Amino acid sequence: MRVGVIGTGHVGLVTCVALAEIGHDVVGVDRDQERILKLQDGRAPFFEPGLEPLLEKGLNQRLLAFSVEPESAVADREVVFICVGTPPRTDGQANLVAIESAAREVARAASGELIVAEKSTVPAGTADRIHRTIALEHRSSRNGIEVVSNPEFLREGTAIEDALRPSRILVGANSPRGHEVMRRLYAAAIDAGSPLVETDIRTAELAKHASNAFLALKISYVNALARVCERTGADVDSIADVMGFDPRIGRAFLDAGLGYGGFCFPKDLQAFERLADSVNYDFPLLREIRRLNDQAVEAVFDNVEDGLWNLEGKRVALLGLSFKPGTDDVRLSPSLALARRLIDAGATVAAFDPEAMMAAKEELPELELASDVFGATNDAHCVVLCTSWPQFRNIDLDLLKEVMAYPMVVDGRNMYDPAEMGARGFTYYPTGKPPIR
Ligand code: NAD
Numbered sequence: 001m002r003v004g005v006i007g008t009g010h011v012g013l014v015t016c017v018a019l020a021e022i023g024h025d026v027v028g029v030d031r032d033q034e035r036i037l038k039l040q041d042g043r044a045p046f047f048e049p050g051l052e053p054l055l056e057k058g059l060n061q062r063l064l065a066f067s068v069e070p071e072s073a074v075a076d077r078e079v080v081f082i083c084v085g086t087p088p089r090t091d092g093q094a095n096l097v098a099i100e101s102a103a104r105e106v107a108r109a110a111s112g113e114l115i116v117a118e119k120s121t122v123p124a125g126t127a128d129r130i131h132r133t134i135a136l137e138h139r140s141s142r143n144g145i146e147v148v149s150n151p152e153f154l155r156e157g158t159a160i161e162d163a164l165r166p167s168r169i170l171v172g173a174n175s176p177r178g179h180e181v182m183r184r185l186y187a188a189a190i191d192a193g194s195p196l197v198e199t200d201i202r203t204a205e206l207a208k209h210a211s212n213a214f215l216a217l218k219i220s221y222v223n224a225l226a227r228v229c230e231r232t233g234a235d236v237d238s239i240a241d242v243m244g245f246d247p248r249i250g251r252a253f254l255d256a257g258l259g260y261g262g263f264c265f266p267k268d269l270q271a272f273e274r275l276a277d278s279v280n281y282d283f284p285l286l287r288e289i290r291r292l293n294d295q296a297v298e299a300v301f302d303n304v305e306d307g308l309w310n311l312e313g314k315r316v317a318l319l320g321l322s323f324k325p326g327t328d329d330v331r332l333s334p335s336l337a338l339a340r341r342l343i344d345a346g347a348t349v350a351a352f353d354p355e356a357m358m359a360a361k362e363e364l365p366e367l368e369l370a371s372d373v374f375g376a377t378n379d380a381h382c383v384v385l386c387t388s389w390p391q392f393r394n395i396d397l398d399l400l401k402e403v404m405a406y407p408m409v410v411d412g413r414n415m416y417d418p419a420e421m422g423a424r425g426f427t428y429y430p431t432g433k434p435p436i437r
Helices: 012-020 033-040 051-060 099-107 126-137 159-163 175-184 187-191 200-234 236-244 263-277 282-309 334-344 357-363 373-377 390-394 398-405 418-423
Strands: 002-006 026-029 064-067 077-084 114-118 145-149 169-172 197-201 315-319 348-352 382-385 410-412 427-429
Touching: 002 012, 002 099, 012 026, 012 051, 012 064, 012 159, 033 064, 033 236, 033 315, 051 064, 051 159, 077 099, 077 175, 099 114, 114 126, 114 175, 126 145, 145 175, 145 200, 145 236, 169 175, 169 200, 169 334, 175 187, 197 200, 200 236, 200 263, 200 282, 236 390, 282 382, 282 427, 315 334, 315 373, 334 348, 334 357, 348 357, 348 373, 373 398, 418 427
Parallel strands: 002 026, 002 077, 026 064, 077 114, 114 145, 169 197, 315 348, 315 382, 382 410, 410 427
Antiparallel strands: 145 169
């Protein structure tokens, strides 16, 4: 099928390469000219495992093209995806300006029949607004243009795998034609076993917010549990294992630590809160999830302070800056929140991340960046494990102890065994279990 994609960020670009990989003819557009030049050259503008080879393959097979001209993603296409950003406004509401401008671009360039698939995460009711915008802009006949909701569930770090073999494909449409076109578009994934859920548009839009808020709830729940474990001497990981054996609960997303971050959970939770407000439903649970997430960073900060006493004149090394492993995305990363907190308290903060250094430096220029783990930890009074990159599990702990000023590790992701850290002579603060002082 001939497909257009507006916005070539983490979602839009992955959508482009995944659809080209299954044989569709795809044009991606973005208003960021530098990004488009890079993409035309086969270079990915951000790190995502497996992305660049598929990008090159799609370009070579001529199934994939990129442009700054919105018309090229709309004219002669059967489906156009809207994948632009929906960042939070200061009050937490989703800012839908980019969605509206994409809708206007679609209206101006559309001629015949077209399905407009809303893939960005948006509050329920947005597809109606897109439809109305298109109707206002596109003064002639608009009968052939239909808006459907097709929320994206990919996870950064495994985005390609998720896009090629989705855990579920959700399509909200208000007509049989909308469902039929999307079924054809995703036929390969559906045949390979990905469940297809077909709903009306508002149900699909709300399902995305409901899923993200529930995942954030799991993380905040286990972090609150970690605080109780710290005060009672219990072990949060073992409790999570016990809980996880219950199929009604599941083990995923029950890892205590620095909390969630990234471009999705924090903003989607706030947008969901504002949506609930707008329909006069008081949903304090959503606020509490956020409060507990902020508290997770504070708990790790408290451990650093407990270990180091005064932070002025102390050097703290952070391992990991991206909001999770497998990505260079530092948007709303808890590591950076912790770094800011430590810098404000007078510490010098050095850091190493396998992929996210450039992005982190832009967000927080005061960070001292090192080219490897030992560059960051050299002379440090404390090391904080912030992101669970797998390579941090295999650090030479004897060497680490040797290069550090004090042998102190605060483990914000519970990557090490407390008994082993104690035996090696570290002062060790895990999360949600008793410290080894
Ligand atoms: P992003 O910021 O990485 O990318 C958005 C892109 O859209 C940018 O490149 C921007 O230049 C471009 N853009 C904005 N307005 C445009 C316009 N009018 N025409 C052309 N290009 C335009 O954002 P993202 O992470 O890809 O997220 C996009 C949406 O998908 C958001 O609503 C997000 O919540 C949702 N989502 C994100 C993820 C994720 O893991 N990042 C997962 C699921 C859903």
